[in-house]
Amino acid sequence: MNTRRGFIKKAALGGAGIAVVNSAMAMPASSYRRIVGANDRLNVAIAGLGRRYSAYKDAIVRKESNVQLVYLCDVMKSQRTDALGNFKKDLKYDIKLENDIRKVIDDKEVDILFNSTPDHWHTPGSIMALKTGKNVYVEKPCSHDMNENEMLVAAAKKYNAIVQMGNQQRSSDHTIEVINMIHDGKIGKPYKAVAFYENSRGEVPVQKKAPVPDGLDWDLFQGPAPHREYTYNTWDYNWHWYGWDFGTAEAGNNGTHELDVARWALQVDFPQHARVEAYKRAFKNDGWEMYDSMEATFNFPDEKIIQWDGKSRNGYDTYGAGRGTIIYGSEGAVFVNRSRYEMTDRSGKVIKERKAGSVEAGTALGGGGDTSTAHVVNFFNTIRGKEKLKAPIADASISMAMVHYANIAYRTGKGFDIDDKTGKIYDRDAMRLWGRKYADGWEPSI
Numbered sequence: 001m002n003t004r005r006g007f008i009k010k011a012a013l014g015g016a017g018i019a020v021v022n023s024a025m026a027m028p029a030s031s032y033r034r035i036v037g038a039n040d041r042l043n044v045a046i047a048g049l050g051r052r053y054s055a056y057k058d059a060i061v062r063k064e065s066n067v068q069l070v071y072l073c074d075v076m077k078s079q080r081t082d083a084l085g086n087f088k089k090d091l092k093y094d095i096k097l098e099n100d101i102r103k104v105i106d107d108k109e110v111d112i113l114f115n116s117t118p119d120h121w122h123t124p125g126s127i128m129a130l131k132t133g134k135n136v137y138v139e140k141p142c143s144h145d146m147n148e149n150e151m152l153v154a155a156a157k158k159y160n161a162i163v164q165m166g167n168q169q170r171s172s173d174h175t176i177e178v179i180n181m182i183h184d185g186k187i188g189k190p191y192k193a194v195a196f197y198e199n200s201r202g203e204v205p206v207q208k209k210a211p212v213p214d215g216l217d218w219d220l221f222q223g224p225a226p227h228r229e230y231t232y233n234t235w236d237y238n239w240h241w242y243g244w245d246f247g248t249a250e251a252g253n254n255g256t257h258e259l260d261v262a263r264w265a266l267q268v269d270f271p272q273h274a275r276v277e278a279y280k281r282a283f284k285n286d287g288w289e290m291y292d293s294m295e296a297t298f299n300f301p302d303e304k305i306i307q308w309d310g311k312s313r314n315g316y317d318t319y320g321a322g323r324g325t326i327i328y329g330s331e332g333a334v335f336v337n338r339s340r341y342e343m344t345d346r347s348g349k350v351i352k353e354r355k356a357g358s359v360e361a362g363t364a365l366g367g368g369g370d371t372s373t374a375h376v377v378n379f380f381n382t383i384r385g386k387e388k389l390k391a392p393i394a395d396a397s398i399s400m401a402m403v404h405y406a407n408i409a410y411r412t413g414k415g416f417d418i419d420d421k422t423g424k425i426y427d428r429d430a431m432r433l434w435g436r437k438y439a440d441g442w443e444p445s446i
Helices: 004-012 016-024 029-040 053-061 077-088 101-106 119-131 146-158 173-183 218-222 249-266 370-383 393-412
Strands: 042-047 067-073 096-098 112-115 135-138 163-165 190-198 273-279 293-300 304-311 323-329 332-336 340-345 350-355
Touching: 042 053, 042 101, 053 077, 053 370, 067 077, 067 101, 077 096, 096 101, 101 119, 112 119, 119 135, 119 146, 135 370, 146 393, 163 370, 163 393, 173 249, 173 332, 173 340, 173 350, 190 249, 249 293, 249 304, 249 323, 249 393, 273 393, 293 393, 304 393
Parallel strands: 042 067, 042 112, 067 096, 112 135, 135 163, 190 304
Antiparallel strands: 190 323, 273 293, 293 304, 323 332, 332 340, 340 350
């Protein structure tokens, strides 16, 4: 009989019938029913058990998903045990705890890797998994830089894998509805989108050398990033703001979502030009090492524009919601966020609105909710050949490129032109930031 992964891949490609017939001829009906049931089940591992993993829980534990959680993996012992306690409320079978993502990836019985590790692990960990025949759900940002962005897309294609990014608003029913209306011309020709995010994050400790916290594998946390001595509180979320070795700043942390909706609405791919105004505005002497306020502008063909207004540490309610996207058209406009949309005509009169009743989190740390569940279910169903991905990596990576352009413009202090067909930057200084430096022996390859 074929291996279980071979069976699943054939099922997804429409060839399951042949495998079933050949297997059935060699065994009694009772065994046939048992083995087919087992082969239809998907074995799942989650790597990265911080604030995001619980967003996958409802999709994993629901009976209809027919998946088995095999591994919970994290470099911090307390996060492994906390996650196990969380899942044990609903799952009564044994779940393995693992420190090292590489051991999880090497297990041939694992079909799917959920990669919710810190940003610098997203592409290297995902490529490792793809090379062993796994399908991958990778959290945003799917890559740490443009080089990784291209590598992940190439790896998914080379290994014929299903890779979904965690831009879960692509699976939001009300967002799909209003985007379709925009594409059908309900607000005329869409020409501009404003994506925004507002938060009131507090002061961050200045980095100081400190003992590695009990239970933390600091070397493995760093993994592909250049290695250094541990500094206080780095592992617990503040890695986002402590330089560029680990994080992608607020554009990668949150801007990814609304920039993706904006690009989706305007039906554009790579921009022709990117520029930013970005500064550190709050707590000037704290440990935050990058911008906390950014206004980014991207110019596209056909005179289309996307802007991102990101305020990490000033919660002023500029747009009437903590996050969302406004799309302007020649005959009206649309506001859409994770829970509702509102469409107006050119005079500003509301002509259609929908409150979706979604419980998807907005600016709360970690997030999660019904839209995340729908996004994961779409991933499972695509693997089984029942649906198409809502956020295939080849498309999601183009939205991700906008994040990298914004960060590169900030780091170089200037805007630049872009080849809108290839995504390459026409600026030598900017192209020096196309990739990153890796720890010895950790550079990913496909």
